[in-house]
Amino acid sequence: MGKVYVFDHPLIQHKLTHIRKKETGTKEFRELVDEIATLMAFEATRDLPLDEVEIETPVSRMKSKVLSGKKLGIVPILRAGIGMVDGIVKLIPAAKVGHIGLYRDPETLKPVEYYVKLPSDITERDIFVVDPMLATGGSAIEAIHSLKKRGAKRIKFLCLIAAPEGLKALEEAHPDVDIYIAALDDKLDENGYIVPGLGDAGDRLFGTK
Ligand code: URA
Secondary structure, eight states: OOOEEEOOOHHHHHHHHHHHSTTOOHHHHHHHHHHHHHHHHHHHTTTOOEEEEEEEOSSOEEEEEEEOOOOEEEEEEETGGGGGHHHHHTTOTTOEEOEEEEEEOTTTOOEEEEEEEOOTTGGGSEEEEEOSEESSSHHHHHHHHHHHHTTOOEEEEEEEEEOHHHHHHHHHHOTTOEEEEEEEOSEEOTTSOEESSOSOHHHHHHTOO
């Protein structure tokens, strides 16, 4: 079974409180999502492998650690996932970025893929799939299926707020995926919004309401 990490770091919790508030405007919302994504990426990269190299400081020679050069990829789920990309790229500037777009079929209510553009070497990369809200889990589950179908082997999922329903569905559908969340909320309402949540993350990020 994949692991679930819920971040209780004070900086993340503080910033999350501000993005939840309904009076927080687009500019501040965007900046805070970016900062939370950076802090989450710091934790989610904790298991990156290191190599030892020999270097010379002004004082003496020493053995020191550097990243082993593992290839990473970030895949935001359109559209709100885009808000988390820059914050992660700040820490992992060499990461390649793919995109997956899904819409909900009005009849089947199932997510349907309308856009997929991924790094060509997706099979060799460790992938961070990002979406601020894990509500029913439908989009995350489908996006990860889509990545696995194209050969991705090691996938982590990062979101800001999860509903218990979505978390359970994602864990069941993809037990090999580690899930990183900043807050686990109470439930979904009848319209599929996370309660208490923060409203529509895409609208709040892009000012489209
Ligand atoms: N997507 C959102 O943006 N917000 C929710 O509460 C649920 C899904």
